[in-house]
Amino acid sequence: MECCFPDGFWWGSATSATQSEGAARDGGKGKNVWDHWFELEPNRFYNGVGPDRAPQFYYRYKEDIALMKELGHNSFRFSISWSRLFPQGDGEINKQGVAFYNDVIDTLLDHGIEPFVCLYHFDTPLALQERGGWESRETVEAFARYAETCFRLFGDRVKKWFTHNEPIAVVEGGYLYDFQYPNVVDFRRAVQVGFHLTLAHARAVQAYREGGYDGQIGIILNQMPAYPRSQHPADVKAGRIADAFFNRSFLDPVVRGEFPEELVEILRLHDALPVMREGDLELIRSHPIDLLGVNYYHPRRVKAKEHVPHPDAPLLPEHFFDHYEMPGRKMNVYRGWEIYEKGIYDILMNLKENYGNIPCFVSENGMGVQDEHRFLRDGMIHDDYRIEFFREHLKWVHKALQEGCNVKGYHVWTFMDNWSWINAYKNRYGLVAVDLDNDYRRTVKKSGLWFKQVAENNGF
Ligand code: BG6
Numbered sequence: 001m002e003c004c005f006p007d008g009f010w011w012g013s014a015t016s017a018t019q020s021e022g023a024a025r026d027g028g029k030g031k032n033v034w035d036h037w038f039e040l041e042p043n044r045f046y047n048g049v050g051p052d053r054a055p056q057f058y059y060r061y062k063e064d065i066a067l068m069k070e071l072g073h074n075s076f077r078f079s080i081s082w083s084r085l086f087p088q089g090d091g092e093i094n095k096q097g098v099a100f101y102n103d104v105i106d107t108l109l110d111h112g113i114e115p116f117v118c119l120y121h122f123d124t125p126l127a128l129q130e131r132g133g134w135e136s137r138e139t140v141e142a143f144a145r146y147a148e149t150c151f152r153l154f155g156d157r158v159k160k161w162f163t164h165n166e167p168i169a170v171v172e173g174g175y176l177y178d179f180q181y182p183n184v185v186d187f188r189r190a191v192q193v194g195f196h197l198t199l200a201h202a203r204a205v206q207a208y209r210e211g212g213y214d215g216q217i218g219i220i221l222n223q224m225p226a227y228p229r230s231q232h233p234a235d236v237k238a239g240r241i242a243d244a245f246f247n248r249s250f251l252d253p254v255v256r257g258e259f260p261e262e263l264v265e266i267l268r269l270h271d272a273l274p275v276m277r278e279g280d281l282e283l284i285r286s287h288p289i290d291l292l293g294v295n296y297y298h299p300r301r302v303k304a305k306e307h308v309p310h311p312d313a314p315l316l317p318e319h320f321f322d323h324y325e326m327p328g329r330k331m332n333v334y335r336g337w338e339i340y341e342k343g344i345y346d347i348l349m350n351l352k353e354n355y356g357n358i359p360c361f362v363s364e365n366g367m368g369v370q371d372e373h374r375f376l377r378d379g380m381i382h383d384d385y386r387i388e389f390f391r392e393h394l395k396w397v398h399k400a401l402q403e404g405c406n407v408k409g410y411h412v413w414t415f416m417d418n419w420s421w422i423n424a425y426k427n428r429y430g431l432v433a434v435d436l437d438n439d440y441r442r443t444v445k446k447s448g449l450w451f452k453q454v455a456e457n458n459g460f
Pocket residue numbers: 016165166222295335364368413419420421423427
């Protein structure tokens with residue numbers, strides 16, 4: 001074999017509650033921000049398709065889990081829907097929600113698939129959002145209680161926990177760039193949200209440690225290496241700042257216990273430091289994670305600013321760097337994202353060299369394709385482009401392993417085509433196709449068969 005992975009390597013996929021479950025109004029679930037935003041502005045969602053039309057994992061999890069097993073999974077990450085467990089975000093618990101997640105966990109275990117559970121994947125309960133969401137300290141405390149409840153209910157069987165998925169996306173989407181509710185564009189409020197997400201994470205880690213559970217707890221972070229256009233000091237500086245904003249803003253506090261000095265300096269200069277209480281920084285400092293999940297799709301390329309921003313322009317991270325389109329870059333033409341496989345190696349080496357070689361795994365990597373039915377032949381999607389995408393990334397993961405990186409597994413995004421926020425079903429990512437017009441019928445893609453082989457051979 002060209003690439004042979006260590007025994008026990010984690011092979012699987014990831015999804016999130018809102019993107020897979022459906023049943024948005026069923027089973028006693030309370031509304032979250034996605035249900036609400038879709039009611040307000042269905043036009044913001046691709047083809048007007050909302051979260052209720054996620055692929056119905058809530059009703060079909062048993063067949064889905066059997067198919068995961070069939071496709072070689074030994075592990076699977078999903079998230080708990082906060083408002084399915086606590087319809088109001090806090091207070092009274094929904095017993096139907098508890099029963100559902102208990103059965104998902106038990107079914108996974110019965111199939112020899114280890115559940116990796118994430119507590120928050122963009123789906124703030126509406127009741128909490130209406131009281132300020134992540135801008136409010138109340139949400140931090142509600143999250144700590146929710147996390148504690150999950151550990152108590154499911155911690156006997158779930159041994160891998162993740163507090164948040166891509167918290168920076170909540171800051172970016174909801175408070176800077178208008179692709180998530182509440183569609184605010186305000187740098188200072190964004191910083192406050194980022195700080196509270198970090199604090200909520202630390203409170204959950206604290207609850208896990210104090211509960212004396214025998215598993216591991218971490219977080220899932222999207223890492224986009226920020227490559228400068230050139231080695232000119234101004235470009236390099238632009239790269240460092242983009243890295244501080246989008247990668248290190250969460251990576252540093254959760255692993256090293258402190259925020260990047262460069263970022264703090266920028267916030268101070270722009271009078272944008274968040275409101276904190278005594279003891280907050282110490283709480284973050286004293287609760288490092290056990291395990292890091294890395295989501296990687298594409299790199300970020302930047303250059304020094306070409307024009308001084310207008311003094312009245314709203315403050316955004318782009319105040320400090322410009323985006324750069326590298327000539328000749330390889331593209332996923334079906335999604336419009338760059339493909340740069342070596343990026344995953346650079347991320348892993350950075351973790352090895354600068355973050356104490358923390359135990360980690362690739363928690364999402366995948367290729368979105370618009371109008372994928374174009375590739376349907378003889379009843380199967382022939383997604384050779386996706387097989388190549390996975391294979392080329394895995395080669396770099398393998399190289400990182402050989403060079404001593406502490407990388408424990410590879411999860412693709414995603415098991416079956418799912419509902420992707422405002423993009424709904426625009427870009428398909430699954431190993432398994434979902435036919436929306438045909439009772440959500442599942443059909444394995446060619447990449448699903450390839451993945452099965454790789455997982456079962458532990459390499460390729
Ligand atoms: C990832 C998110 O960054 O991107 C997923 O964690 C999301 O939740 C995925 O579905 C794909 O995004 P898109 O916009 O191509 O559908």
